[in-house]
Structures are given as structure tokens and as C-alpha cells.
Amino acid sequence: DSxxxxxxxxxxxxxxxxxxxxxxxxxxxxxxxxxxxSLDQGLQFLIQYYNGEERAKGNILERFxxxxxxxxxxxxxxxxxxxxxxxxxxCASSVGGTGWGQETQYFGPGTRLLVx
Amino acid sequence: ELKVEQNPLFLSMQEGKNYxxxxxxxxxxxxxxxxxxxxxxxxxxxxxxxxxxxxxxxGRLMASLxxxxxxxxxxxxxxxHDLSATYFCAVVLPGAGSxxxxxxxxxxxxxxx
Numbered sequence: 359d360s361x362x363x364x365x366x367x368x369x370x371x372x373x374x375x376x377x378x379x380x381x382x383x384x385x386x387x388x389x390x391x392x393x394x395x396s397l398d399q400g401l402q403f404l405i406q407y408y409n410g411e412e413r414a415k416g417n418i419l420e421r422f423x424x425x426x427x428x429x430x431x432x433x434x435x436x437x438x439x440x441x442x443x444x445x446x447x448x449c450a451s452s453v454g455g456t457g458w459g460q461e462t463q464y465f466g467p468g469t470r471l472l473v474x
Numbered sequence: 475e476l477k478v479e480q481n482p483l484f485l486s487m488q489e490g491k492n493y494x495x496x497x498x499x500x501x502x503x504x505x506x507x508x509x510x511x512x513x514x515x516x517x518x519x520x521x522x523x524x525x526x527x528x529x530x531x532x533g534r535l536m537a538s539l540x541x542x543x544x545x546x547x548x549x550x551x552x553x554x555h556d557l558s559a560t561y562f563c564a565v566v567l568p569g570a571g572s573x574x575x576x577x578x579x580x581x582x583x584x585x586x587x
Contacts, residue, residue: 360516389573401562401577414572448516457505457566457573459524465509465517 361385362466364449370472376437379469383430383451389413390432391452391463392424396445407432408455439473446470476501476567480578487553488586495581497546497563505566506546507575508537510559517562521548553585 361384371377383390392404394417403416407426418424421439426432436443447470450463477500487493497506508520521530523539523546530537534557536549546563560582564575 360518391573391575393575400579401564403574403576406572406574414574416574450517452573455573460522461573462507462519462522463573463575464519467516 360464360466362449362451362464364447364466364469366469367467368470368472370474371439372474373439373441375439375473376435377439377471379434379436379447379449379471381432381434381449381451381466383432383449384464387451387453387464388430389452389455390426390430391450392418392432392434393448393450393465394445395448395468399445401448404434406455413455436471441473444471444473476503476565476576478563478565478576478578480561480563480581482581483579484582484584486584486586487550489554490552492552493550495548495550495561495563495583497548497578499544499546499563499565499576501565501567502541502544503565503567504541506539507564507566508546508548509562509564509577511562511580512559520561550583553583555585555587558583558585 363382388409404418406414449466506523509517521537526541528539560580564577567574
């Protein structure tokens with residue numbers, strides 16, 4: 359158990375709908391990252407937040423948005439869902455957010471999204 | 475654009491044998507990570523390699539980094555069934571202030587008794 363929690367574990371929804379994925383980082387970690395894992399694209403970085411502010415953006419679609427709240431939990435919002443958005447969405451957290459030294463990203467259990 | 479390539483993508487090996495997984499990356503980076511993923515599960519951090527020539531070992535796994543060749547290897551010694559999993563290497567995209575991991579496609583390892 360990494361200490362990172364994600365809810366829900368599974369989500370089934372229809373095309374065109376909107377969903378929210380939630381992540382709570384490890385105690386003491388200030389950075390939260392979101393990744394998407396799919397069979398065709400592999401593991402892709404979506405976005406990073408550090409202490410409430412966006413730090414880096416990756417291959418995140420405009421239909422997707424995220425935020426980190428004052429209590430450091432994060433939410434990933436996916437809207438106008440398409441079949442191709444079906445994937446495993448991971449949240450990770452780390453202490454500082456720059457990767458210096460032995461800083462490691464710890465991954466949560468993931469949310470499996472199925473869009474029908 | 476940073477590209478990370480792993481090979482092989484699939485590896486079937488007998489228990490007791492040795493093998494090496496290779497990870498090549500396209501852009502200068504002095505930080506490389508190895509993760510393990512069991513089917514349907516999350517990613518577990520195995521190694522953090524921070525400098526040229528870095529070598530780390532944990533049990534039957536040993537990872538090394540050659541930043542000049544932009545190459546990391548994950549060596550498996552005397553494989554056992556419990557090592558069956560998918561192994562990912564990941565490299566940090568160079569850039570100030572971010573810690574964005576770019577992953578390889580993963581190597582699916584099956585250890586056969």
C-alpha cells in the first residue's frame with residue numbers, strides 16, 4: 359500500500375457524460391500527478407500540481423481538467439467522454455515535486471474507467 | 475520530444491535463468507526510474523538511478539544507468555515465478571521545476587517453472 363488513495367475504483371459511464379476522479383496523496387506529499395494508462399497509448403503523464411498550483415502539463419485533452427485543493431487532495435474531471443477515454447487513471451504523489459535526490463512518485467491503485 | 479524505448483516488450487524465461495531488460499531514452503536526463511506493475515494493480519517503485527554509473531540491487535534485480543549511452547539495464551538473476559510482472563522504466567523530462575515521468579511501453583516478464 360503506497361498511501362495514495364483513489365476513488366472510485368471502477369467507473370462505468372456513457373459517451374458524452376462527465377465524471378470526476380478523486381485522489382488523496384500520501385501524508386506530507388505536496389505534489390500530485392495524474393497519468394492515463396491504456397493499451398494503445400501506454401502510460402502517459404497528464405498533469406502535475408504542487409501545493410495547489412499547476413506545475414506541469416502533459417498530454418491532457420482540453421475536455422479534461424484537474425485541480426488540487428487546500429487539503430492537497432486532487433480531482434481529475436473528464437467531460438464529453440468518448441469511447442477512447444476508457445483507461446486506467448493513476449494518481450501519484452511525491453514530497454517536493456521536482457524529483458531531486460531520491461524523491462519518488464508513489465502511485466495509487468487507480469480508477470478504471472469504462473465508457474460505453 | 476523525449477522517447478523511451480524498452481526491449482524486449484515480452485519476455486518468457488525459465489526459472490533459474492538470467493536475463494536483461496534494456497531501456498533507451500532519446501534526450502539527456504540524469505534521472506531514471508524502474509517500476510513494477512502486477513496485472514490489474516498499481517505501479518511499485520523499484521529503483522531510482524540518479525547519476526552516470528549508478529548501480530542498485532534489490533534481491534534478484536539489479537539496475538544500472540549509463541547516461542552517456544542513454545541506456546539503463548534491469549538485470550534479473552536466477553529468475554523465480556514471483557518476478558512475473560510488467561516492468562517499466564521512466565525518465566524525467568528535462569525542465570526546471572517539474573517532475574514529469576515519460577514511461578517506456580513496459581516489458582512483460584513471464585517466469586515459467
